[in-house]
Amino acid sequence: MRHFKSAKMVLVWAIVAVLALSLVACGGSKNEGTQTGGSSSTQTEQKSSKPAKITVAGVVFQEDQFMKLLQKGYQDAAKAAGVECLVSNTNNDQAKETELINTYVAQKVSGLAIAPLSADASVATLKKADEQGMKIAVSNINLNNAPFIVGGYTSDNKELGRRTGQEAVKFIQEKLGGKAKIAILQFKSLLPEQSGDRTSGFLEEVKKLPGVEIVADQDAWLQDKAVQVAGDIITAHPDVNIIWAANEGGTIGATMAVQNAGKAGKIFTFGTDASEQLVAMLKDPANILQAVTGQDPYTMGYKTMETLIKAIKGEDVSSTKGKCITVPGVVLSRSNPDGIAKFEADLKAKMGK
Structure with missing residues (x-):
């Protein structure tokens, strides 16, 4: 009888042990599933926290x-x-x-x-x-x-005009005996504020010379139009000897108009903005374009x-x-070939050439 009870007890403890192991196994499986679910949740959160495309x-x-x-x-x-x-x-x-x-x-x-x-x-x-x-x-x-x-x-547009005006003043004093008849090409009907600031800066400088006279002031900011307008000015004012333009297209057109009129060496141009074509004109032995003030x-x-x-x-x-922050410009002058070369190299690098 005692042996039967002992065997019975062994059997009971065996069943308890099996049940315990089953519970542990189930618990392990449940925890594993929770961990997997947690990993998926984390991945979802990571995906949702990814910055939106801008x-x-x-x-x-x-x-x-x-x-x-x-x-x-x-x-x-x-x-x-x-x-x-x-x-x-x-x-x-x-x-x-x-x-x-x-x-x-x-x-x-x-x-x-x-x-x-x-x-x-x-x-x-x-x-x-x-x-x-x-x-x-x-x-x-x-x-x-x-x-x-x-x-x-x-850019500080008035300063751009002023710095080109300073270059023109030096040229007028050194090459033209302090006297000049100047024509101006603007873009006031396009951007009146910018054009006005550049023009006033230029005029403030050149008018410091008593021998300076402004003989024309017209709008022409695109190259083809500027060739025509500058050509008409040259015809109407045969004694004009300087043309200043307020932007790139006007400067290129004015320089081409002087060349077309056969006035190289008699009429000289100054301008605002800087580009590959303007750099080429500053280096041109025809000696028409003298200086520009370029932006960045x-x-x-x-x-x-x-x-x-x-x-x-x-x-x-x-x-x-x-606020609007000013980005400094640069003066490119025929009298400073090293400055022109440095600008040209930097320009080619930015354009990927």
Whole structure:
């Protein structure tokens, strides 16, 4: 009897042991499943916390080299930040600018880097875009009535004109006996604020010489138009001996007009902006173009886009918010060939040539 009870007890303990092992096994399986489920949950959280894709736009308003460099600055800054960048050109059309801005808002583009056409007409559309959630940064213009922009980079247009005027003053004193009859080509009907600032800076310098007379002041900012307008000025004022243009197209056109009129050595040109074609004209033995003051559109575009992306990512842009920062320009003069060579090499590097 005692033996039977002992056997019975052994059997009971064996059953208990088996049940215990089963529970442990089930518990282990349950824990394993929980761990697997937890891993899947973590992966889902990681996927959901991955930064959303950022798309920005970069807008310019002409097809000249200045605007191409500005646009390349936009693109390179976006590429460096791993951001998709859409690019477009308003072609000096205010209605097209408005349409493009509204299109980007509708496409939910995160931010816009733009060279606006007007300090007044462009602001209302840009402000509306900002109110609809698109960050705005500007280039090539000084907007003092747009506190909503995350930043802006531009040139000091009056200083650009003034520095070219200083080069002209030296030339007039050294080569023309302190006397000159000057014609001016502007772009005031396109961008009145910028054109006016450049022209006033230039005039402030050259008018310091009592022997200076302004014989013509007309609009012509595109190359072909400037050739025609400058040619007409040369015909109407045969005693003109200096032509200053406020932008690249005007400077190229004026220089070509002098060449076409057979006035090389009698009429000399000065201008604003810098490009490969203007560098070639500064090196041309025909000796027509004497000096230009160039901007730095690549840096302008790069800094604008860089600031825009920082704002989109929620980084601190308080130092640039509502402000337009001046990017220094450079004087290129026929009298300083080393400076021209350095600028030319830097320009080719930025253009990938």
